[in-house]
Amino acid sequence: MDERTRADVERAEAVIVEHYPRLVRLAYLVLPPSMGRHRRVLTAHGLVQRALPRATRRRPARGLPAQRGPAPESGYDQVRLRILRLALAHESRPGPGLPAVPVVWGLRLFPRAGGIDELGLEQALSAVPAVVRAALGLWHLEGLDEDAARAVLERAGAEDPDAAQRAAEQLDRETVTGAAALLNSGEFDPCTVQTRPTDLLRRRQRVRAAVALAAVAAIGAVVAAVPGGDDRPAPAATAAQQALDPARLLRTPNEQWADTSRVDFTAWPARGRQAGDRELLGRALRVWAAPPDGTRITATAGTSTRPPGHPPQLLYAGLIDNVMVVVLYDGERLVRYAEPEDATPTLHLARVDAADVTTAAGLVIGRGNGWMRYLLAPWISDVAVRDLLAPDNPPHGLHVAPDGVTDRIPTPPPAGAGCGRWPVAQFRPSTRLGGSTPAFLLADLDDLVPVHLTSGPPASGGAQGAGPHEATDPAALRTWARTACSLGALRGAGVRTVNDWAFAEQSLPEGGGRATWLCTRADTWRGPGSVTVRFLPPADRPADPGRVAGRAASTATCGRFGPQVVGDVNWRARSGRWYLLAAGGGPVAGLDATGGVRATAGATTLAAPAPGSAARAEVVGRLRDGRTVRALRP
Template identity: 75%
Template sequence: MDERTRADVERAEAAIVEHYPRLVRLAYLVLPPSMGRHRRVLTAHALVQRALPRARRHRPDGGLPAQRGPAAETGYDLVRLRALRLALAYEGRPGRGLPVMPQVWGLRLFPRAGGAEELALDQALSAVPASVRATLGLWHLEGLDEEAARTVLEQAGAPAPDAAQRAAEQLDRETGAGAGAMLNSGEFDPCTVQTRPTDLLRRRQRLRAVAALVAVVAFGAAAAGVWQGVRDRPPRGETTAEQALDPARLVRTPNDQWADTSRVDFTAWPVRGRQAGDQELLGRALRVWAAPPADARITATAGTSTRPPDHPPQLLYAGLIDAVMVVVFHDGERLVRYAEPEDATPTLHFARVDDADLTTGAALVIGRGNGWMRYLLAPWISEVTTRDLLAPAAPPHGLHVAPDGVTDRILAPPMPGSGCGRWPVARFRPSSRVVANAGHADDATFLLADLNDLVPVHLRYVPPPSSGGTPAAGPHEATGAPALRSWARTACSLGSLRGAGVRSVTDWAFAEQRLPEGAGRATWVCSRADTWRGPGSVRIQFLPPAVRPTDPGRIAGRAANTAACSPYGPHVVGQVRWRAASGRWYLLAAGSREVGGVDATGGVRATGNENTLAAPAGPAAPATVTGRLRNGAPVPAFGP
């Protein structure tokens, strides 16, 4: 218990009163976005109010005076540190109970909505740890420099303060120089909120239930004998919340519905697993979801809510997987995987899957271990094989699937720090029944890759434009030889997307370029990762001629929360410094099909009237590269 003198406590109280909005804004920023805005608002207020320390008891008369020491921290520094420490404690604990105060009945509270830039920043913040959000708050809200912020982070118990500051610097670069202004906007102000009612029907049902209970208790105080009869009488009806926790009300899709529906996604999955009828197991899983115990482990993909069920969910699976009892639910927006190891802590994993389709709804990770995982397949998958992206010429390997749709163990991609000698993926072939209905070609196979989320990632490929300059076709499945050769050189960059809630990654070969001094042809690839929550990120990769087919390309630029390399951002320009075999350095640049010229200014001055540019330049000579569309509009090049 952090106890202080009476004077310390009075100074701390004055600091809280004077700087209350500032402290609440900092706590709100640090708390996990997965809590939801209403719960974050209430929790931020509660944590700041709990930041007031206790006064230590008076020392007995005749006691020695306190020894002199370092200068006492100010009242504000004290309460800021305590509020920050309390907010950081919620990291990895989205199910942590709400503090006792304050309480709001019948209303939902939300900060005022910001614009597109504030929304993009909020989404970017949801993908980073609490220590990174705390760093940004100390920089932009508190005005601390790096050294002072690091000291506060250490005192608050934030893990790896140096790594948090590096990640914060990266996020600052990706979101632009206006992050400080946006963090001070109404989007992040939990003291200026809007109110909306909760579920009015559910509230009315609860009020009726409370009124009925009060009446029963009052009546029972007067007539204990009648109370016994009332207690034994079954309830007239369940509230919506109670219905959501009733295993008998779980939605169970018929076995063959997937073959006769226009919505081929998780809603078409039938129930599977030997324990699908185990009401005790299902009820236990629903109760843990609704009110996770203090020791439960909770994982949520970036941008995914961990709120309790508000209606009876769909049951997808219940069974034993590698000595772990597993139950999987689908509530229309999320997958929820409940795992119950023997004599161990239960775990919950949440993942957004709204707007899934034939490919992104084709499988989910039903079990995972040290270096391996298993898929549960959609009922429309007729065949699944595995292959290594780093062995593009090797044939795929067959994979056994149990009658309940669970695959044998599959090697998982290497973890960070363990090298990149392989990158296993699974190739899926859908049933001809859904392929014909969906209008796909005869060979509708597709690749999915595990990135440590509950749902695998769909891999696609867009070939380079033809020599005649005609546009390439839209995204192809990454199963053909050109696609596999491209992915062999970019696969290892997938590791940076682990746990980010990525839905699909597309390799777009947007340009080809002849290298100076007869060094062959290079390919420029934009790898775009789209997330389930909406925003996408891109990496521009430069692929020079390779000695081995798996030689990785060079990262030539990147951006987060961008429409680049999508139908809504089809124009792109990349730049890189390249050294020829002679030892001479060049500035290389290339643009997508509509780019008709490229200009370099600054320390390197060059102009080209095509979509590529190669100019002699030192390895560190400053240069600004800009592409020109055929209509004259400029396209700034991505930087590293």
């Protein structure tokens, strides 16, 4: 082996040892938060440990010495680049082909819990691609400027480093406390971890089971050695088999939700009268792992139906309307197992990674013809029902059983049955959360988890307090009355939140009153979002839906990374004259119309005479930074 190659490897090893905590923190930041903190910690350590390059054999060089060139990269730069490539690759192809991680048995590892600011940053990071997290890490953990960070991202294989840096800059501005301070806190330090046993109460049974298993394996080995014996290998307790053991189900203490910075499904205790029924729990786990013929399986969009890879957490087991129900959570998905009398079981799976205090506030525990029941999170103090189509009517309270199950709640009308009412639930969090979380609305859209309804502009510009707010004030309720019926089109789509944003108001020509331009954005648990732009002229009925001016799917429009929006319609005044009306929101500073109507405006609204209802115009919004955005089409 060439001496120089050996020196390079030794230098890289010294770099890893010297800067190990710094490199692991960077890898931990770039890895997908959806992995869960335990596996993310182990994977970050695994990536850094595998970043040591291998020595290669080379023939001794002969002839003239090479000319002098630029100084080679430092060993630290090379190691960091290798770690970034591995971490970025993990998002696109997790699993085989990537470095193995250290193995820890019987313990869960996680960094020290931070405060509400750290939790907010963690949730924001989970919503952006790995390359954006990498850009943020190169700035705040590595101290690189934009040019140096761009060069590192390009060498690491990032497709669009400039776009990643813009998204990172946007996220950085929206972090009130400052991303630099938060990323250097204990919440993001995978080298200073806390440990928690996965199965403390049943460790003794596990040891006995392990001894028994070893005995079975030994007997199997003896039998296999006997001539004419069965050639099949002896049984072994695989991770998949352990995941099907009801004795290994994780159970959270009843009051943990009030003493943790992570208020989501991990803080739910195990509830229900059958929470100790191992036969029922075992059946639920086995059906999940290998559904028998006839089992009805429902999975929301983007949700995997794979069996559990580790013992899941038990949330509920009990009798709901003559149906045995078990609810499990594996850190990424909720699984509801329903066992009706004299009927085949059903499974309903829903993706719920990165849930928070509102989106983990309840789940649908039972459903019937025209009604449903919620199982409430332990931090919900009371729940009421209100009709979105009657914004002035007060909500009426709902009884909740001691195990967190509500009375029956009417469901919205099915497709094709009209839209005379739209019931939603109004949740009020416990004051033990600090009193900072107001009441909020959740709507049932036929999924396992209800949809969080909000109102207001998307978070942008870094202003403190900016972003959607809870849709419980009178103005938000009046807006939702006009869009509630459109929620039916989102049934079963795995929607997480729906936000109504009144992005512009416009005085109509010829004294026609004031109209509102509304952008309704639906974000899914898997990431992509869709938008609908509505033109809402004055109406006699509170629930008048107005007109759809534009739609778009898989778009950032009206969201935190794309707050700009433009819409236009042809509108007829009482005199019979037609007008082109247009409006822009967010950073839109002016509007231009070409084609069937030619007009320009130096404001966020435009009104110009049109030759008729069929006049087609191309409307473009001018942004403050010089870019343009086209109006959405219906």
